[in-house]
Amino acid sequence: MIEVYRGAWVVAYRELLRFLRDRSRVAASIVFPLLFLAIFGAGFTNIVGVMTGGIDLMQFMYPGVIAMAVVTGALAAGISVASDREDGFLREILVAPLSRTGIILGKAFGAAAVGLTQTLLLLAVGPLVGVDLSFSVIARLVPIALVLSLGVSGLGILVSSYVRSQQGVQMLIQLLVFPLVFLAGVFFPLDSVPVWMEILSKANPVTYGVDAIRQVMLGSELAGAGLGLTAFGHTMSIGEEVLLVGALGSALLAGAAWRFGRSE
Amino acid sequence: MNRLTATTSGEVVIDADDLGRRFGDLEAVRGVTFQVGAGEVFGFLGPNGAGKTTTINMLCTLLRPSSGKASIAGLDTVSQERAVRRCIGLIFQKPTLDEALTAEQNLRFHAYAYGLDAAVREEQIRRLLTMVELWERRGDDVRTFSGGMRRRLEIARGLLHQPRVLFLDEPTLGLDPQTRRRIWEYLGELRATDGLTIFLTTHYMDEAENCDRIAVIDHGQIVALDTPERLKAAVSGDLITIASPSPAAAADQVLARHGLDPTIVGDSVTFQVPNGEDFLPEFIRSFQLPLRSISVRRPTLDDVFLELTGHAIREEAGSDERPKRSSRWKLQ
Numbered sequence: 001m002i003e004v005y006r007g008a009w010v011v012a013y014r015e016l017l018r019f020l021r022d023r024s025r026v027a028a029s030i031v032f033p034l035l036f037l038a039i040f041g042a043g044f045t046n047i048v049g050v051m052t053g054g055i056d057l058m059q060f061m062y063p064g065v066i067a068m069a070v071v072t073g074a075l076a077a078g079i080s081v082a083s084d085r086e087d088g089f090l091r092e093i094l095v096a097p098l099s100r101t102g103i104i105l106g107k108a109f110g111a112a113a114v115g116l117t118q119t120l121l122l123l124a125v126g127p128l129v130g131v132d133l134s135f136s137v138i139a140r141l142v143p144i145a146l147v148l149s150l151g152v153s154g155l156g157i158l159v160s161s162y163v164r165s166q167q168g169v170q171m172l173i174q175l176l177v178f179p180l181v182f183l184a185g186v187f188f189p190l191d192s193v194p195v196w197m198e199i200l201s202k203a204n205p206v207t208y209g210v211d212a213i214r215q216v217m218l219g220s221e222l223a224g225a226g227l228g229l230t231a232f233g234h235t236m237s238i239g240e241e242v243l244l245v246g247a248l249g250s251a252l253l254a255g256a257a258w259r260f261g262r263s264e
Numbered sequence: 265m266n267r268l269t270a271t272t273s274g275e276v277v278i279d280a281d282d283l284g285r286r287f288g289d290l291e292a293v294r295g296v297t298f299q300v301g302a303g304e305v306f307g308f309l310g311p312n313g314a315g316k317t318t319t320i321n322m323l324c325t326l327l328r329p330s331s332g333k334a335s336i337a338g339l340d341t342v343s344q345e346r347a348v349r350r351c352i353g354l355i356f357q358k359p360t361l362d363e364a365l366t367a368e369q370n371l372r373f374h375a376y377a378y379g380l381d382a383a384v385r386e387e388q389i390r391r392l393l394t395m396v397e398l399w400e401r402r403g404d405d406v407r408t409f410s411g412g413m414r415r416r417l418e419i420a421r422g423l424l425h426q427p428r429v430l431f432l433d434e435p436t437l438g439l440d441p442q443t444r445r446r447i448w449e450y451l452g453e454l455r456a457t458d459g460l461t462i463f464l465t466t467h468y469m470d471e472a473e474n475c476d477r478i479a480v481i482d483h484g485q486i487v488a489l490d491t492p493e494r495l496k497a498a499v500s501g502d503l504i505t506i507a508s509p510s511p512a513a514a515a516d517q518v519l520a521r522h523g524l525d526p527t528i529v530g531d532s533v534t535f536q537v538p539n540g541e542d543f544l545p546e547f548i549r550s551f552q553l554p555l556r557s558i559s560v561r562r563p564t565l566d567d568v569f570l571e572l573t574g575h576a577i578r579e580e581a582g583s584d585e586r587p588k589r590s591s592r593w594k595l596q
Binding site for chain 1: 324325326346347349350354356358359360361362363364365369373374376377378379421
């Protein structure tokens with residue numbers, strides 16, 4: 001058990017250290033979501049006008065963009081595994097007295113730590129887009145982002161155990177990011193999309209994470225105002241959404257750890 | 265057949281018993297048996313693909329044996345995997361450093377991963393970085409390091425958790441002669457001060473000569489196991505090499521006049537005589553073809569390998585750059 005714990009923290013520590021030492025990566029990870037927010041916001045806010053619930057598109061997109069940063073960062077855990085494998089460092093980790101499960105948890109928590117750092121940095125622009133952030137909002141946001149990040153990183157790591165090369169993993173993950181993020185209600189509400197898209201979006205687990213983050217940041221009354229997510233005629237509460245993402249994420253992480261233990 | 269062991273006295277630190285590994289149809293290692301004593305420098309010598317790395321991976325718990333078993337310091341490599349890992353240090357053939365981190369951060373990661381005490385950790389980091397002459401560069405990113413510096417850092421890292429045994433897989437591959445010499449100096453020092461047991465694989469004969477004992481491995485089997493001196497003694501007498509513009513004719517003459525069995529390599533002809541110094545004056549006087557050069561030398565492990573396996577160790581198969589052996593064959 002101690003080897004699971006030590007594996008998790010030591011690997012996560014390195015992930016965060018690498019991220020923080022790489023200034024251009026830190027900058028890009030903040031600038032990229034902000035670009036989305038600025039460009040889409042500037043382009044569509046006036047067209048869309050005031051949305052149901054009395055918010056504008058910027059306010060609507062802002063939590064979504066934070067979720068997007070968390071999701072892309074989490075999927076990158078898979079790229080991290082593949083790049084360690086390619087440049088040899090994975091052997092240093094594998095031969096240490098650490099458990100395989102601990103190593104995978106470390107990659108997941110490392111990605112989550114990076115994602116949370118990004119989130120906290122992105123929160124600084126909240127007032128600019130008209131989203132008020134209180135301490136209690138942030139305190140509820142962090143665990144939700146954590147659950148979403150851990151689960152999605154399981155998917156990324158799983159990819160890396162099937163596709164071995166770093167380039168292959170990178171390609172596949174880019175391919176995954178697009179539908180996972182765009183069909184998650186990050187940029188537009190799902191209450192007025194065509195049926196096929198609604199079906200795909202509701203099958204996308206990231207949708208529930210995005211909605212939970214939005215409910216926390218904009219207030220749950222939005223759910224009642226028709227912007228909330230309904231599944232099978234039932235409006236999802238934050239707790240239900242987190243539970244759903246958490247359950248699926250745990251399964252993905254368990255699968256990733258199992259595959260990793262077998263293949264490395 | 266491989267029980268040529270006769271270990272150095274004292275504790276057995278590495279014990280391989282009929283160890284074998286197959287990959288599909290390929291039998292990479294077949295029934296390898298040997299023991300290494302505490303404080304011994306033990307070499308695995310053989311060409312690329314002979315099964316050296318496979319053996320090391322089995323001893324280091326990275327690969328499960330298909331047959332047989334092995335133990336390190338009395339711990340079974342399969343059932344006591346983590347305990348084994350704690351008492352071994354490993355230096356791989358290919359670098360395994362994190363280039364995006366500094367030298368010190370790489371070491372610190374290792375110390376955390378092995379759960380070292382804070383006091384031991386700081387003391388060891390300082391001691392080992394000083395030993396490998398990288399203390400001044402500890403804050404620099406590894407990506408700015410040369411190949412030799414990286415290898416030295418890896419050696420420091422491999423020793424950080426104070427292992428009983430240090431495994432080195434082709435430790436000086438692709439390094440310049442000066443760095444190679446330094447690395448051997450460190451290893452000698454550690455063995456003297458810490459009683460470290462060293463297991464290394466190599467396909468360089470000159471490197472193998474630094475070992476106390478050598479197992480010669482070919483096609484997954486140990487074909488000989490002894491001290492370098494005793495192995496060399498198995499090739500009797502001296503080796504004489506002559507370079508001639510017409511090597512075939514020269515070889516014929518050696519055979520006809522002296523009844524010896526010469527080998528032609530390029531434009532040189534090599535043959536074995538019981539005593540080179542006595543043989544040469546008479547040979548030169550009577551030899552009737554032009555001679556470009558002539559040399560007498562004691563047998564090297566190259567010759568041993570050739571004698572044992574019937575083929576030369578395939579150095580050129582390696583992708584590394586190292587001065588070609590041919591210089592050995594000129595008059596020295």
